[in-house]
Amino acid sequence: MTTPTPLVEVNHLSRRFDVSKPWLNRVIERTEKAYVRAVDDVTFRINKGETLALVGESGSGKSTIARLIVGLLDPSEGDIHFDGKSLKKGLKGAEARRLRRRFQMIFQDPFASLNPRWRVTDIIGEPLKVFEGGMSSLDRRKRVGELLTLVGLSPEDGVKFPHEFSGGQRQRVAIARALAARPDFIVCDEPTSALDVSVQAQILNLMKDLQDEFGLTFLFISHDLSVVRHMANRIGVLYLGRLAEVADSKTLFARPRHPYTRMLLDAVPDLEMTGRKRKKVEGEIPNPIDPPSGCAFHPRCPFANERCRVEIPQLLWNGEGETACHGVEEGRI
Secondary structure: OOOOOEEEEEEEEEEEEEOOOOHHHHHHHOOOOOEEEEEEEEEEEEEOOOEEEEEOOOOOOHHHHHHHHHOOOOOOEEEEEEOOEEOOOOOOHHHHHHHHOOEEEEOOOOOOOOOOOOOHHHHHHHHHHHHOOOOOHHHHHHHHHHHHHHOOOOHHHHHOOHHHOOHHHHHHHHHHHHHHOOOOEEEEEOOOOOOOHHHHHHHHHHHHHHHHHHOOEEEEEOOOHHHHHHHOOEEEEEEOOEEEEEEEHHHHHHOOOOHHHHHHHHOOOOOOOOOOOOOOOOOOOOOOOOOOOOOOOHHHOOOOOHHHHHOOOOOEEOOOOEEOOHHHHHOOO
């Protein structure tokens, strides 16, 4: 059996943010600097042509990981490899441009991510100016028209401004802009959470069709498990900046191993009315400035023991996927 080739490899990725009070306040109050570890020692890989989804409650580090991968943030520790090349080494010039065009990002809010003063032709044409410097204005307008048609809009829509579109149409413009550079990999940061449910389905189906047509690889960030079930081949569950579980989509929904994953799935409405026992989500994510010792989930976990309170669990293979749980490792869960 041939091992799939990873397009993206994330190795021991961490990111800290300084959330300290101003210097004078710290002196008067005699307090130390305070840091939030938004991402803490995260490792995963994304194979060519697949969709890996990252899920978790707000504050779990999903969007921070997305921004680290595309270079909007620098990692505090760890490394990211794209198609075998380390992004940490600071590629420059033509090599950086060739690599940079191969990954793009679709943001959560399509209105905030589009320049309100630019016409759609200019918004979608900007990547072509950067990455296709020799393209004439006429060819660029023609290519923008092709991209608009590809995402279900009309070439005539290019003369409009973003405020003249609905939310779903704006997200189609954002998708067209991402496709303009002919990328291999697209980071999708909750691309449908700001849209109506009926429009969400249209955008998700469009993204799957584009993935099949162009062989795209997706990192899909979401808190909506029903969306993730529709989109992802594999799912990573994040809790307080660390991966709690990684498994393929069918396995995770059928046989979740980590107590946190079970808790998330129990919160999803049982539309098929199977009668399965359910347990509501209890407690809240702890203060990330002062997280619990050991396993960060132990204050909310019904299976926690003393080891869970003092030792951080590592992400280990469990036979069907990976879990960071002492209970699963010891066979207690």
